[in-house]
Amino acid sequence: MTWPAHRDAIAQGRYLRVINYHNTPASSRLTLRRQLNSYREAFSPVGLTDLDNFYATGRWGTGRPGFLPVFYEGYRNSYDIAAAVCDELDITGWFAVCTGFVDCPVPEQEFFARSHWIDLVDEEKTGDRIAMSWPEIADLSARHVVYPHTASHDGIADVVSDEDLYREVVEPKTRMDAMTGQSAPAFAWLHGSPWGSSPRHDAAVAAAGYRYVFSNTMIHRIAK
Amino acid sequence: MFLALVDERQEAVPPAPDSESIWNAAILDRLDHYRSVLGPSRRDDDLGAMASVLAVTAYEDFDRMASR
Numbered sequence: 366m367t368w369p370a371h372r373d374a375i376a377q378g379r380y381l382r383v384i385n386y387h388n389t390p391a392s393s394r395l396t397l398r399r400q401l402n403s404y405r406e407a408f409s410p411v412g413l414t415d416l417d418n419f420y421a422t423g424r425w426g427t428g429r430p431g432f433l434p435v436f437y438e439g440y441r442n443s444y445d446i447a448a449a450v451c452d453e454l455d456i457t458g459w460f461a462v463c464t465g466f467v468d469c470p471v472p473e474q475e476f477f478a479r480s481h482w483i484d485l486v487d488e489e490k491t492g493d494r495i496a497m498s499w500p501e502i503a504d505l506s507a508r509h510v511v512y513p514h515t516a517s518h519d520g521i522a523d524v525v526s527d528e529d530l531y532r533e534v535v536e537p538k539t540r541m542d543a544m545t546g547q548s549a550p551a552f553a554w555l556h557g558s559p560w561g562s563s564p565r566h567d568a569a570v571a572a573a574g575y576r577y578v579f580s581n582t583m584i585h586r587i588a589k
Numbered sequence: 590m591f592l593a594l595v596d597e598r599q600e601a602v603p604p605a606p607d608s609e610s611i612w613n614a615a616i617l618d619r620l621d622h623y624r625s626v627l628g629p630s631r632r633d634d635d636l637g638a639m640a641s642v643l644a645v646t647a648y649e650d651f652d653r654m655a656s657r
Contacts, residue, residue: 372617
């Protein structure tokens with residue numbers, strides 16, 4: 366199913382260019398700006414309304430599939446550096462946030478990162494806050510797209526019990542929606558597992574109220 | 590990389606194909622090329638292989654657009 370599904374979608378113009386970023390430390394700012402500016406010159410950035418409209422009409426406002434940068438994990442520098450660069454270039458950033466990282470007390474954030482597959486660089490290891498804060502997430506949501514990437518940076522295989530599902534799928538949206546005043550539109554598992562990997566996990570994601578699942582090779586529209 | 594847009598909703602009506610088929614055809618040619626390089630059929634259900642093909646094809650597409 367994998368090859369035909371992807372090929373058919375692309376043949377019919379149902380695709381996007383997605384650039385996945387993780388850590389964007391201050392030392393990478395110039396490089397990040399050059400990269401995003403290059404994409405900006407070649408392709409149009411895609412916001413949530415553009416994506417919703419495409420699924421409704423089959424058309425892009427610009428006439429062609431555009432690009433969408435995703436910044437994973439909820440690093441503080443996603444706000445300080447990546448979002449600032451996106452703002453400068455008038456690009457919509459898509460921020461996939463591990464809400465447990467955000468909720469972790471500052472003195473324990475480095476430990477949380479090390480034990481949850483969140484990579485750090487030396488310039489972050491100062492003991493200062495390295496995760497985004499909830500006010501920063503709320504601020505981002507006003508002009509970018511923010512959505513949960515589980516609470517604990519977990520994959521499907523790590524989420525077993527009903528309590529796990531609530532903690533990693535349901536509660537991150539509840540928390541984020543309360544902070545942003547919006548409905549977080551998307552969800553992404555660690556490792557980018559696609560919709561269809563597990564009926565039980567799919568059901569939990571749908572019941573939580575998400576309408577997109579971002580996987581490694583697809584964006585799945587799962588609800589209105 | 591390229592991400593395919595799929596609609597999992599039961600009631601969904603697939604959107605009409607994009608009119609920029611010339612661009613889609615160029616991308617498909619490269620996808621088919623890399624599929625053949627990796628070895629067709631055995632790799633068709635391998636998401637890792639699929640991600641690699643979509644990534645390298647997107648890099649090429651970007652380079653082509655950036656050089657125009």
